[in-house]
Amino acid sequence: MTNPIGSNPIGWGLVGASTIASEWMIDAFRAQPDGAVVAVMSANAERGAAYAARHGIASAYDRLDALLADPAVNAVYISTTNELHRDQAIAAAKAGKHVLCEKPLALTLADARAMADACAAAGVRFATNHHLRNAATHRAMRQAIKDGLIGTPIAARVAHAVFLPPHLQGWRIDKPQAGGGVILDITVHDADTLRFVLDDEPVEVVAMSQRDGLGQEGLEDGAMTIARFRSGLIAQIHDAFTVRHGGTGFEVHGSAGSLIARDVMTQRPVGSVLLRTADGERELSLSPENLYVRAVRAFHDAIRGQGAPAADGDDGLRSLAFALAVREAAATGRRVPVTLD
Numbered sequence: 465m466t467n468p469i470g471s472n473p474i475g476w477g478l479v480g481a482s483t484i485a486s487e488w489m490i491d492a493f494r495a496q497p498d499g500a501v502v503a504v505m506s507a508n509a510e511r512g513a514a515y516a517a518r519h520g521i522a523s524a525y526d527r528l529d530a531l532l533a534d535p536a537v538n539a540v541y542i543s544t545t546n547e548l549h550r551d552q553a554i555a556a557a558k559a560g561k562h563v564l565c566e567k568p569l570a571l572t573l574a575d576a577r578a579m580a581d582a583c584a585a586a587g588v589r590f591a592t593n594h595h596l597r598n599a600a601t602h603r604a605m606r607q608a609i610k611d612g613l614i615g616t617p618i619a620a621r622v623a624h625a626v627f628l629p630p631h632l633q634g635w636r637i638d639k640p641q642a643g644g645g646v647i648l649d650i651t652v653h654d655a656d657t658l659r660f661v662l663d664d665e666p667v668e669v670v671a672m673s674q675r676d677g678l679g680q681e682g683l684e685d686g687a688m689t690i691a692r693f694r695s696g697l698i699a700q701i702h703d704a705f706t707v708r709h710g711g712t713g714f715e716v717h718g719s720a721g722s723l724i725a726r727d728v729m730t731q732r733p734v735g736s737v738l739l740r741t742a743d744g745e746r747e748l749s750l751s752p753e754n755l756y757v758r759a760v761r762a763f764h765d766a767i768r769g770q771g772a773p774a775a776d777g778d779d780g781l782r783s784l785a786f787a788l789a790v791r792e793a794a795a796t797g798r799r800v801p802v803t804l805d
Contacts, residue, residue: 469538473500474764477537477561479528479552480544481506481515483632484566488731489541489593490519492756496764505531528552532559539767541593542566545635546643550575553590557582562589562767564760568652568787569780571643573804576784580777589766591759591773592780596653597660598755598762601728601735604748605716606661608723613739615720617662617697622654623713624729625686625704628678637705638680645683647673647791650703655786656779657729658701661716664693666786666802673794676706689790691802723748731755 476493478485481504493499501521506512509526516524525531531540532555539562542552550570553563563583569576569592583590596602609617628636635642636649659665671689679685686704693699704710712729715722721741728735733752738745762774786802793800 469767473498474767475500475502475536475538477502477531477534477540478504478521479531479540479542479556481508481512482543485541485543486515486519488756489543489760492754492760493541495754495757496760498764499760502536503531503534528555532556532561537561539564539589539763543593545639546648547571547641550579553579554582557586557588557590560586560588562763564591564593564763564773565780566593567656567780568643568648568784569777570784571648573781573785573788576777576781580781583777589763589773590777591763591766592656592775592777592783593759594653594656594775594779594783595731595755595759596657596729598753598758598774599728599735600733600750600752601725601737602657602661602714604737604750605714605723605725606663608737608739608748609662609716609718613721613741614716614718614723617664617695617716617718619697619717620658620662620699621713621715621717622658622699622701622729623710624650624654625702625707625710626650626712626729627708628685628705633678633705637678637683637685640681640683644681645679645791646685646703646705647687647787647794650705651687651689651701651790652783652787654701654703654729655783656775657714658691658693658699659779659782661714662693662695662697664695664697665782666691666693666699668692668799668801669786669789669793670799671790671793673791676704678705684794687790687794689793691786
């Protein structure tokens with residue numbers, strides 16, 4: 465049974481004293497009129513206490529069960545390394561806490577499905593922190609396609625090759641057991657963004673990966689993917705940790721026009737979208753908003769029974785299925801179906 469919230473603030477417990485929570489999520493929780501960050505858990509007690517003090521968080525714990533026993537915690541944000549997500553999410557669900565989990569949800573589809581099942585059984589909300597679908601640029605692209613401004617979409621191209629800053633490298637480039645590598649870190653986001661913008665589902669992929677100076681222990685730091693979607697659309701995706709000056713972009717080309725977005729595969733509310741048709745070119749009107757603030761607002765509304773999370777557990781499962789298929793395709797050189805089996 466979930467904690468009764470009523471009109472009270474939603475108290476967040478941070479599972480992991482992470483960089484993303486520090487840089488983005490704490491502020492996003494506090495930006496909600498009904499949001500509060502009440503606790504943090506780190507396996508390193510000293511780190512957790514320092515993190516709590518730095519961010520003005522009332523309670524710090526070094527055990528998950530202690531955080532989950534805190535009656536002020538109604539919901540948890542899980543941003544630990546990927547191999548820990550499953551057990552932490554299931555424990556939170558059993559304790560009656562709503563769960564917002566970083567991507568990828570887990571390292572296997574079975575584990576991700578177990579997380580979703582545990583939340584459903586407990587009657588708590590479960591969401592994936594896929595921030596990019598909350599960008600004004602991507603929402604405008606989705607709407608333009610629905611409005612028929614480019615006709616029938618036939619191809620897409622995503623440029624999400626960036627440079628991974630030193631303070632984020634760590635396990636992402638040297639710990640396979642934690643789910644490191646660019647495919648599980650970035651390609652998984654592209655999968656969700658493509659699904660959202662196109663309102664379409666991928667069915668198969670081919671891919672190649674590389675190690676070009678950052679990836680260690682067999683982990684890839686670059687990948688290129690070609691995906692076919694249910695509608696017949698094909699998409700090209702370039703992801704990397706090693707590209708310093710490429711910029712990011714997202715293009716969708718249709719039978720009657722093209723959408724060309726620049727600087728949009730980012731955590732910041734920036735970028736532009738150009739619509740190009742036989743009538744000429746124009747920029748789409750945008751209403752930029754902090755991506756994470758918007759995502760948390762949707763999650764709060766969902767907790768209170770008003771709508772759905774921006775990206776739910778099924779979205780997280782499907783983006784993981786895509787990333788796992790890409791990883792298999794890159795490793796084997798085969799065309800791999802994208803399935804939830």
